[in-house]
Amino acid sequence: MSEHLEAYYGLPEEVKFCKRCVISNQRPSSVVEFKNRGTEKKPTIEFDDQGICSACTFADMKETVIDWKAREAELIELCNRHRSKDGGYDCIVPGSGGKDSAFTAHILKYKYGMNPLTVTWAPHKYTEIGWHNFQNWIHSGLDNILYTPNGKLHRLLTRLAFENLVHPFQPFIIGQRLIGPRFSGLYRIPLVFYGENQAEYGNNIKENDRPTMAPSFYETTRDLDSLFLGGVSARDLISQYQVDPRDLNPYLPIDGSVLREVGTEVHYLGYYLKWDPQECYYYASEHTGFQVNVERTEGSYSKYSSIDDRIDPLHYYTTFIKFGIGRATYDAAQEVRNQKITREEAVALVKRYDAEFPSKYFHEILEYMGITEERFWEVIDQARSPHLWEQVNGEWRLRHHVY
Structure with a gap:
C-alpha cells in the first residue's frame, strides 16, 4: 500500500500532467477572494478522459468552433452602442502598458474608433523596462491615470499576504481587478475592457461562453469582519495593525448599487478577438513601442511576459513552491496551445528553468516586505505540500515531474 501524503490548499492528491501541454492538475483557478477560505477545497484545472486539460480543449475550440468574424461583429456593435x-x-482599459493591455487599448482606439481612458494600478516596484514600456504606451496616443496605492499599507499587505498565504502578489491582483470597475463608477463610463479571461489558461471553461466578467469578482459585501486582505480580516487590520479604515478603500469591493446605476459592464476583449499572447506582443511592439527585456526572465525562457514589476519573479516562485508549477510551465503551456512550440520543447524548457530561484531582486523585495532571509525560507519551507515535495539528503525535491 502506498504512503498517504497530505495535500495542502485543497489540491488533488494524485498529480497528473496534461498530455497536450505541460500544465498539471495542481493549477488552481485564479479568483479574487475577499473571504478567508482557509484550507477549503478550491477548484483546479479540469482534465478530460483523454488527459487533456481544459485550457488545451478551449485552444482547440478557438480553432474549430468559434466564429471569430461573428464575434468581431458583436464587438463592433458593442462599440457602436x-x-x-x-x-x-x-x-x-485597465493595464500597465504590457503587451496585453497595450494591444487592448491601442486596437480599440485606432481600429474600432473608441476613446479609451487607460487606468493603471501601479506595480509594487517598477522595473526599468516596465516603466519604459508604460511611458511608450502612453506616448503611442493614449490618455492614462496612474493610480498608486498608499505605499505603507501596500507593503504591509504584501508582507501579510506572503507570510499568511505565500501569495505576495495578492494585493496587486486585487487592485488590478478592481480598478476598472472602480473608475467606471467614478467617471460614469459604463464600458470596461480587460484583455483575456483567465479561463483561457485553465479556469472553468464555461466562463469563456460569456463576454463579461461576473460582477461577483468585483462586487461583494463591505462588511469588515468578513473581508480578508493578506489573510487578515479588515477588522483586524484596523485594530491590530493600526490601519486607517479610509486607507483600505482601494482594496475593498465596490458598492454594486453605484455600478448598477452607471450600468457598468466589464468585458473581455479576448471573447471577441482571437487571443494569442505572442501576437499581442508583435502588435504592441509595432504600434506602441513595447520592448522585450534585455535578458530572459528568471524562472523562464521568456523576455516579454510580466516584466514590469520586480516582485513578479518571486510571485511565480511561490506558485512553484505551492503547486509545483513555475513560470516556465505557465509560459510553455500557453505557447504549446498557441502552436508556437512543441510539447517536447516545452518539457525541455520546464526542466531547465522552472525551479530557478529569482535572485536578481530578491534582497530588494525582502527589504520592501520588511522580512529577513531566514523568515523568507521559513515561510517557503512550511508552504511545501507533502504530496508534492520530499527531502533527499537534506535538500527539497519535487516528487513529480512532467519530464
Whole structure:
C-alpha cells in the first residue's frame, strides 16, 4: 500500500500532467477572494478522459468552433452602442502598458474608433523596462491615470499576504481587478475592457461562453469582519495593525448599487478577438513601442511576459513552491496551445528553468516586505505540500515531474 501524503490548499492528491501541454492538475483557478477560505477545497484545472486539460480543449475550440468574424461583429456593435458622440471617454482599459493591455487599448482606439481612458494600478516596484514600456504606451496616443496605492499599507499587505498565504502578489491582483470597475463608477463610463479571461489558461471553461466578467469578482459585501486582505480580516487590520479604515478603500469591493446605476459592464476583449499572447506582443511592439527585456526572465525562457514589476519573479516562485508549477510551465503551456512550440520543447524548457530561484531582486523585495532571509525560507519551507515535495539528503525535491 502506498504512503498517504497530505495535500495542502485543497489540491488533488494524485498529480497528473496534461498530455497536450505541460500544465498539471495542481493549477488552481485564479479568483479574487475577499473571504478567508482557509484550507477549503478550491477548484483546479479540469482534465478530460483523454488527459487533456481544459485550457488545451478551449485552444482547440478557438480553432474549430468559434466564429471569430461573428464575434468581431458583436464587438463592433458593442462599440457602436457606447462610442462617444462628444469626444468624451467611452470605455476604460485597465493595464500597465504590457503587451496585453497595450494591444487592448491601442486596437480599440485606432481600429474600432473608441476613446479609451487607460487606468493603471501601479506595480509594487517598477522595473526599468516596465516603466519604459508604460511611458511608450502612453506616448503611442493614449490618455492614462496612474493610480498608486498608499505605499505603507501596500507593503504591509504584501508582507501579510506572503507570510499568511505565500501569495505576495495578492494585493496587486486585487487592485488590478478592481480598478476598472472602480473608475467606471467614478467617471460614469459604463464600458470596461480587460484583455483575456483567465479561463483561457485553465479556469472553468464555461466562463469563456460569456463576454463579461461576473460582477461577483468585483462586487461583494463591505462588511469588515468578513473581508480578508493578506489573510487578515479588515477588522483586524484596523485594530491590530493600526490601519486607517479610509486607507483600505482601494482594496475593498465596490458598492454594486453605484455600478448598477452607471450600468457598468466589464468585458473581455479576448471573447471577441482571437487571443494569442505572442501576437499581442508583435502588435504592441509595432504600434506602441513595447520592448522585450534585455535578458530572459528568471524562472523562464521568456523576455516579454510580466516584466514590469520586480516582485513578479518571486510571485511565480511561490506558485512553484505551492503547486509545483513555475513560470516556465505557465509560459510553455500557453505557447504549446498557441502552436508556437512543441510539447517536447516545452518539457525541455520546464526542466531547465522552472525551479530557478529569482535572485536578481530578491534582497530588494525582502527589504520592501520588511522580512529577513531566514523568515523568507521559513515561510517557503512550511508552504511545501507533502504530496508534492520530499527531502533527499537534506535538500527539497519535487516528487513529480512532467519530464
